[in-house]
Amino acid sequence: MIPLNIIVENELCTGCGVCVSECQSAKAKMSWSNTGFLTPSFEQEPSDKDKAAMLLVCPFNSSPAEEIEDEERIADIFLSEAPNYDGKVGRFYSSFVGYAKNFRNTSSSGGLATFIFQQLLEQKIVDHLFVVQEVAGTYQYQLISNEVDVSNFSKTRYIPVTMADLFLKINDLDGKVAVSGVACFIKAIRLKQHYNPDLREKIPFLVGIICGGLKSRFFTDFLVQKAGIYGDYSRQDYRIKDLSSTALDYSFGAFDQQGKHHTIKMKTVGDMWGTGLFKSHACDLCTDVLTELADISLGDAWLDGYREDGAGNSVIVTRSAVAEALIREGLQKELLHLDEVDHTLIVKSQQASYRHRQDGIAFRAKVFKRFGKRLPKLRLMKSKKISLSYAMVQLQRLVVRRNSLKFWEDSPSIIRFDKKMKPSLFVLKVLTKIHHKLK
Ligand SMILES: Cc1cc2nc3c(=O)[nH]c(=O)nc-3n(C[C@H](O)[C@H](O)[C@H](O)COP(=O)(O)OP(=O)(O)OC[C@H]3O[C@@H](n4cnc5c(N)ncnc54)[C@H](O)[C@@H]3O)c2cc1C
Structure with missing residues (x-):
C-alpha cells in the first residue's frame, strides 16, 4: 500500500479518514502506522485528481482555499x-x-x-x-x-x-x-x-x-502494562471515576485474556498530557x-x-x-x-492547552520549518513572544514526544521504555521547574 505522501510523510495525519472517500482511483483504506496511528494507504498510486480532492478535505492542508x-x-x-x-x-x-x-x-x-x-x-x-x-x-x-x-x-x-x-x-x-x-x-x-x-x-x-x-495506540499498550496486563487486552476504560475523590483522581482499567479486570490510578503513571508522551x-x-x-x-x-x-x-x-x-x-x-x-x-x-497550543505555536512552527518539515496553513494567533525558558520547555516536549513513539516502537515493554525515557523526562521536569521559577 502507498501512503498519501505529503500529509502522512510529514506526520500531519490524525487519522480522520475523510480523505478516503475522495479517492476513486486507488482503493484507499486506513491502516496502522509503525508508530500506532491510523493513516490512509492505497493499493496503487492515486490519480493526481484524487490526490487534489483528498487534500481539499484534509484539516492539515497547507494551501486551503x-x-x-x-x-x-x-x-x-x-x-x-x-x-x-x-x-x-x-x-x-x-x-x-x-x-x-x-x-x-x-x-x-x-x-x-x-x-x-x-x-x-x-x-x-x-x-x-x-x-x-x-x-x-x-x-x-x-x-x-x-x-x-x-x-x-x-x-x-x-x-x-x-x-x-x-x-x-x-x-x-x-x-x-x-x-x-x-x-x-x-x-x-x-x-x-x-x-x-x-x-x-x-x-x-x-x-x-x-x-x-x-x-498513539502505544499510549493504551503502555497503560495496559502499567495496570499489570502483559498480553492481549480488551474493553479498556480510560476514565474510571472515584466518587470518593476528585475528578482528576481517575483510573485506567482493562480486561486481560482470562477476563480479569486490572486497574491503575492515572496519577501514579506520571504526567501523560503536559509532557506530550505518545x-x-x-x-x-x-x-x-x-x-x-x-x-x-x-x-x-x-x-x-x-x-x-x-x-x-x-x-x-x-x-x-x-x-x-x-x-x-x-x-x-x-x-x-x-x-x-x-x-x-x-x-x-x-489554560494549559491554550498556553502550549496557541502561545507556543509560532515558536514550534519556526522550529519545524528549520528542520524542513511541511506545515499546514497555520492560524498564527496573536501569539505572544515566548520566553527563553518556555522555548526550552517547548523544545524538550518535542524531544519527549518523538522519543516516546520511537522507544515504544523499538521495545514495547514498560521496564525498558521507562528506563529509556527517564533522561528526557528528567530534563523536561528540570526545564519546567526553571521556567515556573523564572515566571
Ligand atoms: C483524545 C482526547 C483528548 C481529550 N482532551 C481533553 C482536554 O484536553 N480537555 C478537556 O477538557 N477534555 C478533553 N477530552 C474530553 C473529555 O475527556 C470528555 O470526553 C468530554 O468532556 C466529554 O465528556 P462527557 O461526559 O460529556 O462524554 P460522554 O457522555 O462520556 O460521551 C462521550 C461521547 O464521545 C464519543 N467518543 C468516545 N471516544 C471518542 C473519540 N476518540 N473521538 C470522538 N468521539 C468519541 C462517545 O461515543 C460518546 O458519545 C479529551 C477526549 C479525547 C478523546
Whole structure:
C-alpha cells in the first residue's frame, strides 16, 4: 500500500479518514502506522485528481482555499448565526458548567455528550449517530440508529479511531446523522460539507469533544502494562471515576485474556498530557482548543469549585441555535444541573492547552520549518513572544514526544521504555521547574 505522501510523510495525519472517500482511483483504506496511528494507504498510486480532492478535505492542508483557510473563516460559513465571538472561544451562544443527571455516573465527565445524543434521537433531529463504541473488545466509530440505550456508548476513548466509513456509507443512508469528534475531525467534516453542500443537511449536528492531543495506540499498550496486563487486552476504560475523590483522581482499567479486570490510578503513571508522551505530531500544529467548528463543544471542568467532585462536570459551549435550544430545554425539564458562566471561565478550564497550543505555536512552527518539515496553513494567533525558558520547555516536549513513539516502537515493554525515557523526562521536569521559577 502507498501512503498519501505529503500529509502522512510529514506526520500531519490524525487519522480522520475523510480523505478516503475522495479517492476513486486507488482503493484507499486506513491502516496502522509503525508508530500506532491510523493513516490512509492505497493499493496503487492515486490519480493526481484524487490526490487534489483528498487534500481539499484534509484539516492539515497547507494551501486551503481562502474562504476556508482557518477556523474563523469556516465558522463564518457554518456558525454565522452565533451572536457572540471571542478570539479564544470562537463563535458561540452561551457557556455552562455542570452535568446531565441521568448520564453523569456512566460518562467521562458530566455526561453531556450522551445527553445531547439522546435528545437528538428523541426529538428526531437526527436518525443516526456516528459515535465511538466498543467493537470486539476495542473501540471504533459505529453508525447507530434509533432506539438504542445511549449510555452503551458513553465515555471517551483515547485510542486512534477513524471516520473513514461514514463517508463511504452516507450516500446510501436514509435520514440524518449526528457525529462526535475532536477538533480536527470536526474540521474535516466541515470541509467535506463545504465541498459537498448536500451533506450540510445530512449531517445537521456535530458534537465537539475538546481535545488536548491525540494519542498513539502505544499510549493504551503502555497503560495496559502499567495496570499489570502483559498480553492481549480488551474493553479498556480510560476514565474510571472515584466518587470518593476528585475528578482528576481517575483510573485506567482493562480486561486481560482470562477476563480479569486490572486497574491503575492515572496519577501514579506520571504526567501523560503536559509532557506530550505518545502524542501525534500534527497536534502540535493545531490551535483549536475548544472545537470551534462544532454545534456544541464539551470538555472537562478542570476548575476550582468543580474538579473537587469525583463524579465529574462538563464545560459546555453552545454554537448553534439547535445546541442552545437543547441545553435550555434540558435545564427547563430539570434533566441538567448547570451553572451558566462567562466564557472566560471555559477558557480558564483549558489554560494549559491554550498556553502550549496557541502561545507556543509560532515558536514550534519556526522550529519545524528549520528542520524542513511541511506545515499546514497555520492560524498564527496573536501569539505572544515566548520566553527563553518556555522555548526550552517547548523544545524538550518535542524531544519527549518523538522519543516516546520511537522507544515504544523499538521495545514495547514498560521496564525498558521507562528506563529509556527517564533522561528526557528528567530534563523536561528540570526545564519546567526553571521556567515556573523564572515566571
Ligand atoms: C483524545 C482526547 C483528548 C481529550 N482532551 C481533553 C482536554 O484536553 N480537555 C478537556 O477538557 N477534555 C478533553 N477530552 C474530553 C473529555 O475527556 C470528555 O470526553 C468530554 O468532556 C466529554 O465528556 P462527557 O461526559 O460529556 O462524554 P460522554 O457522555 O462520556 O460521551 C462521550 C461521547 O464521545 C464519543 N467518543 C468516545 N471516544 C471518542 C473519540 N476518540 N473521538 C470522538 N468521539 C468519541 C462517545 O461515543 C460518546 O458519545 C479529551 C477526549 C479525547 C478523546
